[in-house]
Amino acid sequence: MNVSEKFCPLCTSSNDVEAIACWNCGARLDDPFMDPGARTKTTDMPALDPAMFRDWPIDEAAIPASGIAVYLKGISKPAYVDLNGEFVIGRKGEEPSEDLLDLAPWGGYHLGLSRRHAVIRRTTHGYEVLDLGSVNGTWLNEERLAPHKPYPLASGSHLRLGSMQLFVLYRAPDETP
Numbered sequence: 001m002n003v004s005e006k007f008c009p010l011c012t013s014s015n016d017v018e019a020i021a022c023w024n025c026g027a028r029l030d031d032p033f034m035d036p037g038a039r040t041k042t043t044d045m046p047a048l049d050p051a052m053f054r055d056w057p058i059d060e061a062a063i064p065a066s067g068i069a070v071y072l073k074g075i076s077k078p079a080y081v082d083l084n085g086e087f088v089i090g091r092k093g094e095e096p097s098e099d100l101l102d103l104a105p106w107g108g109y110h111l112g113l114s115r116r117h118a119v120i121r122r123t124t125h126g127y128e129v130l131d132l133g134s135v136n137g138t139w140l141n142e143e144r145l146a147p148h149k150p151y152p153l154a155s156g157s158h159l160r161l162g163s164m165q166l167f168v169l170y171r172a173p174d175e176t177p
Contacts, residue, residue: 113134
C-alpha cells in the first residue's frame with residue numbers, strides 16, 4: 001500500500017505526498033517527531049447513510065448504564081465499553097496503553113487507522129470526539145472533523161476513521177437500562 005497524499009493537520013487540505021508544507025495554510029507536513037508507522041493509505045470512501053444503521057446487529061443490552069459502547073460494523077457485541085471517561089482509538093504501538101481501543105485485530109492498518117487516530121472523552125453533557133491529526137481523517141456522521149478540535153458526540157453517532165466504520169451508543173443519565 002502506498003501513501004497517495006498527505007492531509008494537513010490544521011486545515012485538512014489534501015497535499016502532494018512529497019509536500020513539506022500545506023498549499024492552503026502553510027502548516028508544516030514533515031513533522032520529524034511523527035511516527036512513520038502512523039501514516040497510512042488515504043481513502044475517499046463515502047460516509048454511510050444513517051438509515052443503514054438499522055441493519056447493524058446491535059445488542060442494546062450491552063450498552064452500559066454509565067459509559068459508552070463502541071461497535072464495529074457487522075459485530076453485534078461492542079468492541080469496547082469505556083466507563084472511565086476517556087480513551088484513544090487507534091492501533092497498538094510499541095508502548096502499551098490501557099486507555100487505547102486497539103482496532104488492529106479488525107483490519108485497522110489496512111482500513112487507514114493511525115496508531116493514535118482519535119480520542120473520545122466524557123463531558124458534562126455527554127461525550128465528544130477529537131481527531132488527533134490522523135492522516136486519513138475522522139468523520140462524524142457525514143462531516144469531516146478538523147484535527148485537534150472537539151466535536152459533540154451524540155449517542156447513535158456514526159464515526160468513520162479512515163475506512164473503518166464505527167457506531168457509538170450510550171445512555172442518557174436519566175435513561176434506565
